[in-house]
Amino acid sequence: MTTPHxxxxxxxxxxxxxxxxxxxxxxxxxxxxxxxxxGGLVLDMTAFKRVLNLDTVGAEVRVQxxxxxxxxxxxxxxxxxxxxxxxxxxxxxxxxxxxADVHGKNHHVAGSFGxxxxxxxLMTADGxxxxxxxxxxxxxxxxxxxxxxxxxxVILHATVACSHVETAYVVVxxxxxxxxxxxxxxxxxxxxxxxxxxxWFDALATGRALGxxxxxxxxxxxxDDLPPELAxxxxxxxxxxxxxxxxxxxxxxxxxxxxxxxxxxxxRKAPVERRAEVQAIGTFFQPLDAVGDWNxxxxxxxxxxxxxxxxxxxxxxxxxxxxxxxGSGHPSCLNVLKRLGPSNPxxxxxxxxxxxxxxxxxxxxxxxxxxxxxxxxxxxxxxxxYLAKDSRLTAATLSSxxxxxxxxxxxxxxxxxAGIFVSDLxxxxxx
Amino acid sequence: xxxxxxxxxxxxLLGGTSDIALAIAHAYAGRANGLRVVVAARPGPRxxxxxxxxxxxxxxxxxxxxxxxxxxxxxxxxxAAAAEGDIDVAVLAYGVLGDNEQAWHDVETGAELAxxxxxxxxxxxIVLADRIRRQGHGVVVALSSVAAERPRRSNFVYGSTKAGFxxxxxxxxxxxREHGGHVLVVRPGFVHSKMTxxxxxxxxxxxxxxxxxxxVAAVDARKEQVWxxxxxxxxxxxxxHLPRPxxxxxxx
Numbered sequence: 001m002t003t004p005h006x007x008x009x010x011x012x013x014x015x016x017x018x019x020x021x022x023x024x025x026x027x028x029x030x031x032x033x034x035x036x037x038x039g040g041l042v043l044d045m046t047a048f049k050r051v052l053n054l055d056t057v058g059a060e061v062r063v064q065x066x067x068x069x070x071x072x073x074x075x076x077x078x079x080x081x082x083x084x085x086x087x088x089x090x091x092x093x094x095x096x097x098x099x100a101d102v103h104g105k106n107h108h109v110a111g112s113f114g115x116x117x118x119x120x121x122l123m124t125a126d127g128x129x130x131x132x133x134x135x136x137x138x139x140x141x142x143x144x145x146x147x148x149x150x151x152x153x154v155i156l157h158a159t160v161a162c163s164h165v166e167t168a169y170v171v172v173x174x175x176x177x178x179x180x181x182x183x184x185x186x187x188x189x190x191x192x193x194x195x196x197x198x199x200w201f202d203a204l205a206t207g208r209a210l211g212x213x214x215x216x217x218x219x220x221x222x223x224d225d226l227p228p229e230l231a232x233x234x235x236x237x238x239x240x241x242x243x244x245x246x247x248x249x250x251x252x253x254x255x256x257x258x259x260x261x262x263x264x265x266x267x268r269k270a271p272v273e274r275r276a277e278v279q280a281i282g283t284f285f286q287p288l289d290a291v292g293d294w295n296x297x298x299x300x301x302x303x304x305x306x307x308x309x310x311x312x313x314x315x316x317x318x319x320x321x322x323x324x325x326x327g328s329g330h331p332s333c334l335n336v337l338k339r340l341g342p343s344n345p346x347x348x349x350x351x352x353x354x355x356x357x358x359x360x361x362x363x364x365x366x367x368x369x370x371x372x373x374x375x376x377x378x379x380x381x382x383x384x385x386y387l388a389k390d391s392r393l394t395a396a397t398l399s400s401x402x403x404x405x406x407x408x409x410x411x412x413x414x415x416x417x418a419g420i421f422v423s424d425l426x427x428x429x430x431x
Numbered sequence: 432x433x434x435x436x437x438x439x440x441x442x443x444l445l446g447g448t449s450d451i452a453l454a455i456a457h458a459y460a461g462r463a464n465g466l467r468v469v470v471a472a473r474p475g476p477r478x479x480x481x482x483x484x485x486x487x488x489x490x491x492x493x494x495x496x497x498x499x500x501x502x503x504x505x506x507x508x509x510x511a512a513a514a515e516g517d518i519d520v521a522v523l524a525y526g527v528l529g530d531n532e533q534a535w536h537d538v539e540t541g542a543e544l545a546x547x548x549x550x551x552x553x554x555x556x557i558v559l560a561d562r563i564r565r566q567g568h569g570v571v572v573a574l575s576s577v578a579a580e581r582p583r584r585s586n587f588v589y590g591s592t593k594a595g596f597x598x599x600x601x602x603x604x605x606x607x608r609e610h611g612g613h614v615l616v617v618r619p620g621f622v623h624s625k626m627t628x629x630x631x632x633x634x635x636x637x638x639x640x641x642x643x644x645x646x647v648a649a650v651d652a653r654k655e656q657v658w659x660x661x662x663x664x665x666x667x668x669x670x671x672h673l674p675r676p677x678x679x680x681x682x683x
Contacts, residue, residue, distance in 0.1 A: 018565065033435075038432075038568040039564075039568070039611070301651075301652075302435070363436060363437075368438060368462060391436075392435050392436050394440075394465070396465070427517065428432040428434060
């Protein structure tokens with residue numbers, strides 16, 4: 001799609017009898033079936049990507065929904081501005097970032113992407129364009145759209161609040177935690193003094209080393225933090241896209257043994273403690289963007305990501321979940337753990353105050369049983385699983401995890417009574 | 432939808448009282464909670480038993496009437512299953528073995544074998560293909576037989592109907608590829624089941640549960656053909672290449 005008129009055409013085509021609905025798709029980086037609509041129409045939004053307006057004083061940027069975070073990072077930095085929230089990849093459109101209400105390493109202090117959207121234009125199933133704001137008359141539709149996985153309509157434009165930055169660098173402190181208790185204690189003590197925080201943990205270590213981790217936390221670098229050679233061009237964005245590529249492997253490279261070796265190596269290679277290291281933002285925020293097609297490492301059957309959050313009180317459940325994963329024999333290498341801050345009013349928005357954990361597991365027999373066991377733990381603690389990463393939740397589990405689902409369905413029934421907007425995720429889980 | 436771990440949400444069993452079809456449903460029921468199953472078969476006590484059996488396994492079951500010799504009945508069965516949501520996996524399991532001597536001597540018996548084993552499945556395949564094209568996804572498990580691979584004196588009428596069946600579903604798999612559909616052609620050897628009751632078991636005989644396990648694994652791996660037991664593939668490959676004077680002397 002290149003103009004809003006294309007959306008009107010697609011809506012007309014999708015409304016014909018025997019059709020299977022319409023779905024807007026960004027860069028397709030959701031881990032599951034959120035951006036797929038089998039048998040139906042999918043609108044490729046990625047050509048609709050112009051920056052419409054930039055207010056450098058007020059730090060606001062207005063863009064077409066297909067604009068992506070890589071493009072915006074490169075566009076904003078020379079103006080001393082940056083996106084308020086960046087996830088683990090820059091290959092995300094603004095529309096996708098709103099639909100999944102993505103979060104980043106600053107969630108504990110800054111919230112998720114939807115919290116920084118000042119205004120958006122949404123075309124609903126009747127072809128009407130609604131200008132939505134977080135507090136305006138249509139705020140209900142706004143907060144159904146934030147985290148709504150594309151089910152309320154097609155986001156056309158959005159205005160996003162940016163942050164001022166002096167440099168394109170982050171000052172990073174790295175430290176090792178010897179086990180899960182040490183990890184949680186360190187994160188509880190002083191996490192809020194850092195603007196960015198994340199921990200990688202060893203998902204295969206058991207016993208006394210259970211949950212040993214490498215914590216990396218930082219803040220935006222000021223001009224004074226930079227060594228002279230970087231200070232000459234403080235806002236230069238060095239990161240290139242995908243400089244390494246992965247060949248298509250007939251069998252997955254990730255198994256119990258390589259997984260164990262990787263986890264051991266990753267833990268050992270991290271310094272026990274290192275303070276105030278200056279890193280480029282691309283390196284700090286999106287290390288995987290430097291490796292093209294890294295997903296191929298998991299072989300032809302691929303992998304599933306599982307990310308959940310449980311409230312801070314449920315720390316025992318959290319510990320139990322780490323134990324279950326580490327003891328399962330399913331190897332995970334990209335294991336992320338983080339403290340999340342307050343949620344926003346998004347009805348299906350994922351982030352909630354508490355501990356979140358994400359693991360990538362290669363698909364093999366028995367993985368469904370491990371996930372079912374984790375679902376039970378997460379549910380018992382009043383937690384939830386992230387929809388943008390899900391590819392196997394059932395309708396029943398999802399509705400227990402998202403208590404505001406009924407409210408969301410009511411909004412959807414109002415703006416899209418015929419159910420034109422649909423995805424495979426929505427079909428599978430009866431959103 | 433079939434989820435990322437290969438678990439379907441719905442099954443359609445055409446020939447739902449067949450031992451193999453039920454074993455496949457049980458294999459999936461063990462993996463997916465609240466699996467929706469449509470049992471299409473002739474009404475009667477055998478179908479009632481099948482429904483109760485699957486309900487006990489935690490499935491949400493619905494029975495619909497199916498007469499393999501009536502094309503309209505195939506359409507009605509597929510439509511009934513589709514009315515409740517997408518058909519994730521359809522299993523084509525009905526068929527008759529018949530008596531070979533009677534079948535090649537008597538027009539009616541031979542024609543019935545051809546209708547039930549070939550004409551009916553072709554009709555069902557066309558209706559299923561239409562549904563799968565519209566869904567953009569869907570798996571068909573077609574139960575062929577090793578008898579389809581080379582006609583034998585002792586069961587060539589059955590073998591010929593299965594050869595047609597096998598060719599049709601192999602081709603349908605190619606046709607549905609671009610539409611997101613997938614067809615698995617299953618070639619079991621001798622299976623201990625209601626269909627073979629009273630017959631002397633052949634070498635490498637297998638059971639419905641083993642066929643089901645092989646089917647589920649093959650669907651997970653998106654295979655297009657599977658032999659049960661796997662050794663049957665090599666055996667049949669050898670038999671297919673034997674010169675006819677030798678083949679005819681074998682005690683098969």
